[in-house]
Amino acid sequence: MSNLERTLSIIKPDAVERNLENEIKKMFIENGFKIIKEKKIQIEKSEAETFYKVHETKPFYNDLCAYLSSGPIVVMILEKENAVLGNRDLMGATNPKDAKDGTIRKKYGISIDKNSVHGSDSVENAKIEIDFFFRD
Numbered sequence: 001m002s003n004l005e006r007t008l009s010i011i012k013p014d015a016v017e018r019n020l021e022n023e024i025k026k027m028f029i030e031n032g033f034k035i036i037k038e039k040k041i042q043i044e045k046s047e048a049e050t051f052y053k054v055h056e057t058k059p060f061y062n063d064l065c066a067y068l069s070s071g072p073i074v075v076m077i078l079e080k081e082n083a084v085l086g087n088r089d090l091m092g093a094t095n096p097k098d099a100k101d102g103t104i105r106k107k108y109g110i111s112i113d114k115n116s117v118h119g120s121d122s123v124e125n126a127k128i129e130i131d132f133f134f135r136d
């Protein structure tokens with residue numbers, strides 16, 4: 001039985017600023033992901049606050065929202081078997097220092113905050129996050 005899933009991926013401002021979009025997209029494609037839709041946008045801090053509402057009570061919430069809205073981002077819908085888990089594996093640990101070799105964050109992440117990419121953490125959240133950016 002096929003377990004084709006979709007997940008949301010965001011190439012964050014630090015990576016866009018360093019022109020890493022194509023390298024990161026290439027890593028997704030080489031790992032079997034299909035990029036279903038993508039767009040480059042800049043969001044307002046209020047939109048970032050809505051998007052990251054699940055982290056509202058955490059100490060890093062305000063910085064996270066300020067950061068995500070600090071420059072252009074690339075939002076993508078990725079698809080493949082077990083896409084949510086596959087994307088999390090490919091991204092690597094939140095802190096690039098702890099990420100495994102060959103992961104996006106190990107290769108491109110600067111810090112725990114500027115870790116280049118975001119990915120949905122569950123199938124349920126993937127749906128919510130995809131709808132947030134691709135309401136069509």
